[in-house]
Amino acid sequence: MADFHIRLDGVTKTYGSLRVVDNLRLDIIRGEFLSLLGPSGSGKTTILMMLAGFQDASEGTIYVDGNMINDIPSHKRNMGVVFQSYALFPHMSVAQNVAFPLKMRGFGRSDIRERVERALDMVQLSTMKDRKPSQLSGGQQQRVALARALVFEPGVVLMDEPLGALDKQLREQMQLDIRELHARLGLTIVFVTHDQSEALTMSDRIAVFNKGRIEQIDTPRMIYDHPATRFVAEFIGETNLMEGEIAGREGDEAMVRLSDGCMMRVRARDGLERGAKVLVTIRPEKVELSDPPAAANSFPVTVSDTIYQGDHFRVQLQGAGQRFIARRDRRAAEWPQGARLHATFAADDCWVIAP
Structure with a gap:
């Protein structure tokens, strides 16, 4: 039997009469890399924000490890979040940026130092720990954001189009880096993208969204070779x-x-x-x-x-x-x-x- 890490049961998000997410039922397997793929306005980022606790579901229940988390605040959900905009503090060094979530959680000074060093080693930025974000390239800033999301060793990492601002060559390299990191750490990753190639490259499974609903969820090969609907056939490649x-x-x-x-x-x-x-x-x-x-x-x-x-x-x-x-x-x-x-x-x- 599959080991479901996250379950969304009948989750709906409305803004007035607009249903952005419509009665979503989705099980995310522990340790898998799941991409939420779809055009702008299909509801995928809203789902990520509800998982992170930044938005509330209008209806339905979200479970993590079998426990309902609807009423648990975002900082207590043990989820790392990586945004497209990086959201780094410009006045802080790389090490200080990575340490920030540990300080907010009350970790001790020696523990913070060890964890920051380990996280920066993981993304190969140890030699740049004293630099400010403005002194880094886009790809290096994205690595800092990734280290900050991983430093408190979350069980789940949520990524909202994190590579969208990078140029093609750097984006493709980061795709492989994140894929390798996922395999090495065994994380559960939920990755939002509108880039079909990116989803095919990185995912264990892809959920293709259209107007707040899943059109098809399956492996990249099945999604590409055996599309379930016209929308999937035309959207994927x-x-x-x-x-x-x-x-x-x-x-x-x-x-x-x-x-x-x-x-x-x-x-x-x-x-x-x-x-x-x-x-x-x-x-x-x-x-x-x-x-x-x-x-x-x-x-x-x-x-x-x-x-x-x-x-x-x-x-x-x-x-x-x-x-x-x-x-x-x-x-x-x-x-x-x-x-x-x-x-x-x-x-x-x-x-x-x-x-």
């Missing part, structure tokens, strides 16, 4: 979506008749009856371009544009009554605009969802 209906079934494969009358083969799923309306999703990296066709599914297409994106080409195609997107390795030949080809893909590379 890039995809090709085709409307159709189930026309029949042959063993492990189902036949889908597209809106323009073309037929294609997909992996069969239980519960899809003949005539059921469906959406078929195919990720761009699964689409091959060939001439002549070389797979179970093949559609004549015309290249409308080819965009160089460093490690790959993004090829925009027109065919089968709709637009396709394909990814090609940068070492592949670049197709000219107007080239006539076939977009091909296997039945196993398609995933069927309700429209």
